[in-house]
Amino acid sequence: MAGFHQLSESAYSTLQRASKMIMGALEMAFDLKSGSLTSRCCNGADELRLNHYPAVDVEEINKGRINRIWPHTDLGVITCLFQDNIGGLxxxxxxxxxxxxxxxxxNPAEMVVNVSETLERWTNGHLRAGVHQVTVPAYLKHADKGLVPARVSIPYFVKADRRASAGPLTEFVVASGVARYEEMSALEYHMQRVAKAY
Structure with a gap:
């Protein structure tokens, strides 16, 4: 598709800047030193995905053996998501x-921001990763028959630098009195988490 590569790179750069602003705003909101969160993020590790969910019969989802995406939390720091108007998230x-x-x-320009597991760890559980799923849209929830339309979403996953700590920031440990998460690198956490999933 003509211009697709350039459009994707432009979207990646825009979302990278936006995510840095969000992380900077969190630093301000929690009265953290500038760079406390942003310095742990890595420009090269972030992922931009284009997700297509094919149309599926409502009956298949209602049987309980399949779903568009089962309940889960994201592994990274935050997820910035754009979605079409089909619904189901x-x-x-x-x-x-x-x-x-x-x-x-x-509206089409609306961006959903979801807290992910690494940010939960950094804040010692003060911010919790959002459990989410993609299933039948609300208007088909009680239908026995019908076709769930195809769905498109564009998530941008902000990731931690692999060498950065995935342990809690001292400011959050002091506030609660105990570290809820062990100290390890973001790479170690990622590998541990993926090993559990598979």
Whole structure:
């Protein structure tokens, strides 16, 4: 497709800048020294993906053997996500674990920002990774038959530098009195997490 490569690189650069601003805003919000979070992120490790979910019969999902994406948390620092208006993305309701709420797109330029596992570790659990899934859109939730339309999303996964610590920042340990997560590099954590998944 003509211009696709250039468009993708431009989107990557724009999202890289936006994610640095978000991480900088978190540093300010938590009264952290400038660079406390941003210095742990790596420009070259971030990932931009284009996800296509093919159309699927509602009956297949209702049988419980398949889903578009099962409940999970993302491994990185934060995820910046754009989605079409098909629906199906849901976030776990922390007040009612195991129950999910739809994440409805307001407009095409809207970006969802999801806390991921590494940021949860850095904040010693103060910010928790968002459990999310992709399933049947809300308007088809109680349907027995029908076709769930194809869906497209564009996630940008912000990753930690592989040599950076994946342990909690001292400021968050002091606040709670105990480190909830052990000290290890981001690469060690990534490898440990992937080994558990597979």
């Amino acid at each position: 849901e976030i776990e309701d922390r007040g009612n674990l195991g129950s999910f709420l739809p994440v409805v797109r307001g």
